Amino acid sequence: MRRLRYDKNIKGVSYKTSLAPDESFKSVMFAKRGKLNETLLPKLAYLKSNPIREEKKQHLIDILPYISESLWDFYRNFKTEKDTVDTYPNVSSSEDDEN
Template sequence: MESDSDHALIEKKQKKTETQIDHPRDWHQLVRCTGKKHPFKVVEMDQSKFFNYAKLLKTELQVKKKDETGNLFYWRDIREIMIDKNNLGVMYFKTGINESYRCLSFRKRGSLAKLIPELQYKGLVPITAKKKDNLMKLLPYISDVFWDFYTNLPTNQADDIHPDLESSDEDE
C-alpha cells in the first residue's frame, strides 16, 4: 500500500535525524520534512474538526448495500470518493480510475432531516491510567520543558482500546 511506503519514509527520516522528539509537534515537523520530491502536507487538527457520524448512522442515516442503480456496493472496491457539501448524506464514488461516478445515498427513505453531526469529543480525549503511568516513567528522558504536557494528560479507567475501534460493521 502507498501508506506503507509513506510510513517507511517517515521511520527512515526519524532514525537519521539528530533532533529529539519529545512532543507531538516534533512529529508534525519531522513529517513535514520527510519526502524530498513530494513533501508531506501536515494538517494539525483540533477537536472542533472531529464529528460523530456514527450517531447519525443510528438516527438519520443508514448503511446501504446497493447504490442508486441497484448494483451491490462494497467498500473494498472503492478507488475514489467525492462528497458534495450541498448534497449531504450522499456519496459519489468510483471503483476504477476511468469510470464515471456512481451514487450512494445513506439517507433513510423519505428523510429530509438536517444532517448536522455533533462534535465527537467534548474535551481532551483521556488515555488509560496504565498508558499515563508508562509515560510518567519516561519523563526523565524527555526535556523538562514538556513535562507539564505529559503530567496534565487526562486519564480514565478504561481498557487500552483505541476509541475509534469500539465496533465496526464493515462489509465483506
C-alpha cells in the first residue's frame, strides 16, 4: 500500500498500491454484510489476576527507579502468594525435579 484514506462515514479504509494519480482507490469495509463488527475485544485469559511470588514482587519494586514512574502503581499492586510457583514455558518435568 502506498496511500491510505479513512472515511468515518463509510466505516472503512480506502487504499492505493501505487502513487500514480490516475489509479483509483480500492476499499476495505469494517462491516460484515450489513452488520457492524463490534466484537473486537479479546476474550479474557483469566477470570482473576494471577499472583506472583513475594520475592519476585520485591525484585520488581527494587527496579522501579529504572522504569517510567507512570507504571509504578501497576507493579506495586501485584498480588502475591507465599506458595506461588513460577512456571516457565518449554520446561520438562524432569528438569523441574532436578531444581
